[in-house]
Amino acid sequence: MSLRDQLLKSGLANQKQAKKAEKEVSKQKYQEAKGNAQADDEVKRLAEQARLEQAERSRELNRQQREQAEAKAIQAQIRQLIEMNKISTAGAEIAYQFADHNKVKSIYVTPKLQDQLIHGVIAIVREGESYALIPKQVGDKIAQRDPSHIVLLNTKTPSPIAEEEDPYAAYQVPDDLMW
Secondary structure, three states: OOHHHHHHHHOOOOHHHHHHHHHHHHHHHHHHHHHHHHHHHHHHHHHHHHHHHHHHHHHHHHHHHHHHHHHHHHHHHHHHHHHHHOEOOOOOOEEEEEEEOOEEEEEEEOHHHHHHHHOOOEEEEEEOOEEEEEEHHHHHHHHHHOHHHEEEOOOOOOOOOOOOOOOOOOOOOOOOOOO
C-alpha cells in the first residue's frame, strides 16, 4: 500500500488533496527533467566548443611545424647549392672588400675573380660565418629562396638620373677602386 492510500484510508487526507499533491509531484519531476535536459545541452555545447578550440590549436600547431620544416628544407637547399657551386679562391692575393650589415668585410680573390665580381658574373654569399663565391645563376636561385644569404650580386641597372641631367657625367669613376 502506498502512503497516499494509507492517508486516504485513515481519513487524514481526501481525494482532492491527494490529486493536488500528485500533480505537484509530477510538475516537480517535469521541471527537474527539463532542467537536466538544459544542463545536458549546456554540457554538450561546452564540450563541442572545447573540441573545436582543440582542433583549431592542433591546426595552428601543424601549420607552424610545416612552416618550420619548409624553412629547414630551404636552408638545406641553399647550403647544398653553395657547396656544389663554390668557386675556389686558391692562390688569391687581392683583398676584395664589400659591405655586410654595415660592416666592411673582405675576401681574397684572384684578378680574374675580382673582374667577374665587378661585372656581376659571380656573387658573394654568406656561408655560415664565412663567405663564398658562386656563379650569378646560382646566386639568383638562392635569392629566390632566401635573399638574406646574398651579400653581393652586382647587376647592371640603369642610373635613376638621365645622362644629360647628371652633373658628374663628365667625370669617370672606375669600378675597380681598391679601398
